[in-house]
Amino acid sequence: MADTFKDVRIPASLYARIEKRLPNTDFKTVADYISYLVRKILDTIEEDENKGKKDFTPDEEREIEDRLRNLGYID
């Protein structure tokens, strides 16, 4: 059940830059640190893409509002 990996080529200068920062982090390897950073950045990008989506249709709003009122969650 181990994680599987793929190779990615990055510029040597970038690798060196990340490697230099490694002692200031909790990460053991450059690969771990890059995975962390990429996940962090992708999460922000994906969050931006989802912005502006409508949460509820008017019908759904009415239905939920009725139920929440019946249960005493809204006045």
Added chain:
Amino acid sequence: MVDPHGGRLVERVCGERTRRVITEQAREFPCLPIDADLVKDVKNICFGVFSPLEGFQCQDDFDGVVGHCRLANDVPWSIPVVLDAGEGFARSVKPKDEILLVTAGKDPVVVAKLAVEDVYQYDKTEYVRNVFKTDDPKHPGVKASLEKEPWLLGGKLDLIAEVKTAFARYNLKPRETRYLFKKRGWKTVAAFQTRNPPHLGHEYVQKSALTVCDGLLINPVIGRKQPGDFTDEVILASYEALIDNYYVKDTCALTTFETEMHYAGPREAVHHAIARKNLGCSHFIVGRDHAGVGSYYGPFDAQEIFKQFPDLGITPINFRAFYKCKKCGSVVSDKICPHGPEFQVDFKGRVVRQMLAEGKIPCDEMRPEVAEAIMRYKDLFVL
């Protein structure tokens, strides 16, 4: 408001016509009886509490979760959500079959339809060592896992009947909590997970979170309990009393999270956070030894694990320790009180329980209205 985990709120509930047809033709489908805990999983999947899961996990997701806390699409997920089956049943179904999940016992109710995608076996020892960090059968989560059947069925679910519990009125679905938060204008919401009535320390933690968030969701876990635990009705009544008497109107909501406790410590803390993110919470309060049991986990392991997930999408609020300080004259945390241990008075759960059982109000530890609400019940604890 925060996006649902994985970007989309899952809702998999059959329409009225499909429901009627399936119920009428139930005899023609293979039926698998499931226990009350699995019924809760089915509901949590189908109403989106476990978004982005659309069903019980197939092997690629299962391996990712057990191995490194990620689904096959790299979305963080820490506790496997799986359907176990005995060898006979597992060998009788194959991918693309449709089966019905029914309540166990007399007069079975058809709960959901499962479109089987995967039938697989797994190594239980590796499973428990990864998920629970121990294979000690005395650990309640390990014990329950080792008792599971040896085969797992994965595939998408469609809910047919919502089996309600005694506390259905508190069991809001993600779309309902999300609507409620929006209606109240809460952009940031802190979730507080609990299995106990509130003492002054809990109130301090919750109100600390409320000073930085727009709203607070108190979200007790309702489910199978250990003997000696407070009963669900006592927990809910005690919180109603606290909210009525000590919270500013419309800053706090009380709803339940119906699920089985696994006692998997750090991994379960992440699991609990994901469920609350789906309910619309932006923050999750993590205390000492969250979802732990015995001494299997370090007191702050459940806080440390969040560092592995920069893409979790819900922010932990960590509390290391809170207690009463005789010098400060109030409930404090180690972060704001400079005084030494000689001034600290810890909250003593055992004393509180004892006093409540004897009908005495533990004034130093608990609001009197909360204690009175608890003592209105004859049976405070699970037998």
